[in-house]
Amino acid sequence: MLQEVVKRSERFPSDSKVLIFGGGFSGQHIAKAARKLGAEVLCSRRDFKKKGADFIFDSTSNTLPSKTIFNNVTHVISCIPPEKNGDDPVLRNFGEVLKNIPLKWVGYLSTTGVYGDYKGEWVNEESITIPKQQRSIRRLACEKAWQSLNLPLQILRLPGIYGPGRSTLEVILNQQNPVVNKEGQVFSRIHIDDIAGAIIHLISLYSKSLNPQIINIADNLPANNVEVMKYAFNLLNKPMPRIESFETASKRMNPMALSFWQENRKVSNDILCKDLGYKLIHPDYKSGLNDCLEYTHMNSL
Numbered sequence: 001m002l003q004e005v006v007k008r009s010e011r012f013p014s015d016s017k018v019l020i021f022g023g024g025f026s027g028q029h030i031a032k033a034a035r036k037l038g039a040e041v042l043c044s045r046r047d048f049k050k051k052g053a054d055f056i057f058d059s060t061s062n063t064l065p066s067k068t069i070f071n072n073v074t075h076v077i078s079c080i081p082p083e084k085n086g087d088d089p090v091l092r093n094f095g096e097v098l099k100n101i102p103l104k105w106v107g108y109l110s111t112t113g114v115y116g117d118y119k120g121e122w123v124n125e126e127s128i129t130i131p132k133q134q135r136s137i138r139r140l141a142c143e144k145a146w147q148s149l150n151l152p153l154q155i156l157r158l159p160g161i162y163g164p165g166r167s168t169l170e171v172i173l174n175q176q177n178p179v180v181n182k183e184g185q186v187f188s189r190i191h192i193d194d195i196a197g198a199i200i201h202l203i204s205l206y207s208k209s210l211n212p213q214i215i216n217i218a219d220n221l222p223a224n225n226v227e228v229m230k231y232a233f234n235l236l237n238k239p240m241p242r243i244e245s246f247e248t249a250s251k252r253m254n255p256m257a258l259s260f261w262q263e264n265r266k267v268s269n270d271i272l273c274k275d276l277g278y279k280l281i282h283p284d285y286k287s288g289l290n291d292c293l294e295y296t297h298m299n300s301l
Contacts, residue, residue, distance in 0.1 A: 001164070001291060004281050005033045005193050009200040012039035016104075017072050020044065021057060021090045022079030025166055026109065026158075026195050028052045030077060033196040042069055059089035070097055075203060077107045078146075082138035088145050099149055105206050106151045107199055112159045112188060112216060114140040118265040120184055125157075125214045125271055133259050147213070154202055155214045156195075159267050162288065163192035164295030168232040173296075179229045180261075182246035186222040187260075188267035191282040191291065194219065201278045210276055218267040221284035228285050235293050 012018075016039040020027050023043035031043045031052060044065070045053035055065040060083075076098065078090045091098075098106070113136035115123040131137045143155050162168070171177050198217045205211065226243060233240040250258060272278045282288035 001193065001294070002029070002032055002036070002196075005197045005200070006036045008197060008279070008281070009033070009037055010204045011037045012203075013074075014038065015072070016040065016074050018042070018075040018077065019069060019073045020077045020079065022109075023050070023052045023054075024079060025163065026161060026192055027077070027079040029163070029192045030079075030196045030199055033200060037200065039075070057089075057093075059083065059093060064093060067094075067097060070094075070101060073101055074104045075106070076103060077109070077199065079109045081135070082142045086138045086141050088142040091142075091145055091149070095149060098151060103152055105203050106146075106153045107202070108143065108146045108153065108155050109195075110143050110155050110157045111136060111139050112157045112218065112265070112267045113263070114143065114157065115265055115267075117263040120186060120264045120266065122266045122268050123216075124268040125212070125216060133263070143214075152206065152211075153213060154206070154211065156199065156202075157214065157216050157267075158190055158195065159188035159216075159218045161190055161192060161195065162292070164292050167289060167292040168228055168285075169236060169289065169292050169296055172229070172232055172236060172238065178244045178249055179226060179241055180246055180249040181224070181226045181243050182261060185246070185261065185264050186224050186266055187228075188218045188222045188265070189285055189288070190218050191288040193281045193291070197281055198272060198278050202276070205276060212271055212275075215272050215276075216267050216269055217272060218269045219280060219282060219284055219288070220269065220273075222266040223285055228289075231286060232289055235289060 018034050018039045018041045020031050020043040023045045031041045034041045042054040043052050044057040046058040055069050114129045114131050116130035
């Protein structure tokens with residue numbers, strides 16, 4: 001939970017101002033942690049009706065904030081995906097502004113999808129990027145666009161993101177998906193506590209010249225869908241339904257769902273955890289789902 005992120009993290013310097021583009025699931029968690037650690041944080045949403053909206057940024061409707069939001073900014077985090085044409089909306093609107101600010105650190109949240117399909121083998125930050133999915137091709141193009149600006153940048157590649165309120169437990173409780181098995185298929189994951197925790201850890205190291213440009217943020221245990229679902233059903237004290245083969249289930253999947261099953265890789269976190277010394281709060285799905293269960297119980301009272 002957020003308290004553990006704060007407990008393990010260094011405080012921000014007193015003059016820190018963090019600008020977060022994209023205040024969704026990950027962005028809001030990062031914002032909450034940074035505030036508790038002493039930073040001023042401004043977080044974007046598409047309209048003020050959405051929770052945690054400090055300023056409005058919606059590139060699809062060309063709703064832009066005043067450039068005064070950049071006054072005294074020290075850190076920038078972008079969680080916003082590429083546009084359909086492949087452009088990065090933050091860079092398209094604010095790239096020139098960012099180049100002229102004395103920033104201490106910039107983080108771009110990308111995806112491990114840029115690695116493409118490795119047939120279940122391990123990938124690390126030096127692996128060749130061979131994306132086939134259009135959304136991952138666009139992400140890789142945006143990574144390169146951010147790199148071209150010569151900012152104090154780190155690109156953070158994330159696998160499947162989960163956390164309290166958005167996990168396998170909710171999938172089961174809402175009866176959203178069957179239990180699907182595809183032989184040899186594994187997925188890497190990361191809990192939002194460790195997204196926030198890793199980012200704050202990386203920020204604290206950056207000024208000490210411990211600053212690789214690309215970092216995978218993933219847990220220690222890539223796992224197949226059935227073992228994760230089985231553990232989640234046990235946590236909820238519910239019987240697991242019959243396992244369905246991927247061949248059968250795939251006939252009902254929409255293109256987006258199907259695309260997640262078309263690539264298979266294990267994501268290494270050695271740079272983050274071994275080289276840079278980050279200690280995962282949730283090193284595997286079991287720890288992470290137990291945390292999600294506590295949240296579920298709290299919200300059912």
